[in-house]
Amino acid sequence: MKPALQIAQALTSQQSDRSEPPLQPVKPPKLRQGLLDNLWLKMTELYGHRWTGSFGVSADQSHAWAAALGGLTGQQIAVGLAALVASDEKWPPSAPEFRSLCENRDPAGYGLPCDAQAYQEACRRAHPVGGPIDAPWSHPAVCHAALETGFSNLATLKEDVSRKLFNRNYAAACRMVMDGQPLKAIPLGLPDPYSVSSVRTEEGGRQGLAGLRAALRGGSVQ
Numbered sequence: 001m002k003p004a005l006q007i008a009q010a011l012t013s014q015q016s017d018r019s020e021p022p023l024q025p026v027k028p029p030k031l032r033q034g035l036l037d038n039l040w041l042k043m044t045e046l047y048g049h050r051w052t053g054s055f056g057v058s059a060d061q062s063h064a065w066a067a068a069l070g071g072l073t074g075q076q077i078a079v080g081l082a083a084l085v086a087s088d089e090k091w092p093p094s095a096p097e098f099r100s101l102c103e104n105r106d107p108a109g110y111g112l113p114c115d116a117q118a119y120q121e122a123c124r125r126a127h128p129v130g131g132p133i134d135a136p137w138s139h140p141a142v143c144h145a146a147l148e149t150g151f152s153n154l155a156t157l158k159e160d161v162s163r164k165l166f167n168r169n170y171a172a173a174c175r176m177v178m179d180g181q182p183l184k185a186i187p188l189g190l191p192d193p194y195s196v197s198s199v200r201t202e203e204g205g206r207q208g209l210a211g212l213r214a215a216l217r218g219g220s221v222q
Helices: 003-017 033-045 047-053 064-068 075-088 095-102 113-125 140-148 150-158 159-178 202-218
Strands: none
Touching: 033 064, 033 075, 047 202, 064 095, 075 095, 113 140, 113 150, 113 159, 140 150, 140 159, 150 159
16 A cells, blocks of 8 residues: 555645646726727827827837826826816826826816706706706716606605605716716607606796686687
8 A cells, every 4th residue: 555645645636737827917908999099180289290209100009108098098198187287287297197187086177067066957957847848967977867866756746855856866977978878869759658748848838818808808718
C-alpha cells in the first residue's frame, strides 16, 4: 500500500492538473467611436487650434480620451459640452475634468425644470382650459411623470396628494434621463378616459345654463 503522504500528493497533483486557467482581466470600456468623433468636432469648434494642437485633429480607440471617457452616454457628453459653453473657458479641459462635467447629476444640467415648475406644468396640462393640449412640453420627463401619475389624478386629487405622487414619478423620470434611459413617448393629446369631452369646464357650464334659460323662456324643457 502506498503511504498516506504519497496518496495525498498524488491527489493534489491531479487537482492542479484539472484546475482552470487564470481569468483574463476585463478591459474597461472605451468611448464609442461615433461619440468620440462628434466630441472632437465640437471641441474643435469651441477651442480651435488650442484643442487640435493639444490633442490632435482626430482620435481613434487608442487615444487616451477614448479610455478616459469610457462608459459615458451621448446624453452625458452633451451635458459636459453644455457646461463648457456656460463656463466660457478659453482653454480646453483635461480628460478627467471633462468626465467630471459629464457626470454631473444636477438635473438643471440636463434641461430639467425644478419639481415645482414641473408639477405646475403637469397640472395645467391636466385641464384643457389651462392651455393648448398640443403645445410642446418643457421637457419629455415632465410628460413622462404626468402620464405615470395620471391626468385624472392630477385634476381631481388634493394638491398635497397629487404633488407627492407626481414628485415621486418625476424624480424617477429625472434619474432615467440622467442615466440615458428612454422615456415614454409624448402623446398627441390627452389619453383616454380623461379626454377633453369628459371635462366639465366653466365655458361648458355657461353654455349649458344659457340653453336651459332659453328653453324655460320658450315654455318647454327638452
